Amino acid sequence: MHEVKDTARALVRIGYDGRVHKTFRGHQAKERFENEVLVLKHLEKQGCDFVPRLLEVEPENLKFITTNCGMRVEHLSDERIKDIFGELERYGVRHDDAFMRNITYRTSDGRFCIIDFEFATLLDGSNHPPEQTG
Numbered sequence: 001m002h003e004v005k006d007t008a009r010a011l012v013r014i015g016y017d018g019r020v021h022k023t024f025r026g027h028q029a030k031e032r033f034e035n036e037v038l039v040l041k042h043l044e045k046q047g048c049d050f051v052p053r054l055l056e057v058e059p060e061n062l063k064f065i066t067t068n069c070g071m072r073v074e075h076l077s078d079e080r081i082k083d084i085f086g087e088l089e090r091y092g093v094r095h096d097d098a099f100m101r102n103i104t105y106r107t108s109d110g111r112f113c114i115i116d117f118e119f120a121t122l123l124d125g126s127n128h129p130p131e132q133t134g
Contacts, residue, residue, distance in 0.1 A: 070106035
């Protein structure tokens, strides 16, 4: 596996098959894991096709495996970033960490995608994301 991110909050690796393995750790790991799983399930149900799809969920390990949404983006205008995250709200989700670091580019269809939903909010108010702290 190829390590993509190793921080106090999460370990993210991409398997040789291209699937993304994310393990939560650190402050409020369980809550952040549960929130991201909830939001990704909601987005799949809504038919949102520019976010990862859950393939496996391991609550006992605070880990899940998703489809791969492409490569990280290096350059985007502030306006384009705002547009991409704004499109997500049509599916009932506000990202709450709307920065370029959470946008990828999927070359198979030329689509910008959004990742990392651990702090996202369902606009119908049915979830309460964990508090964001340093």
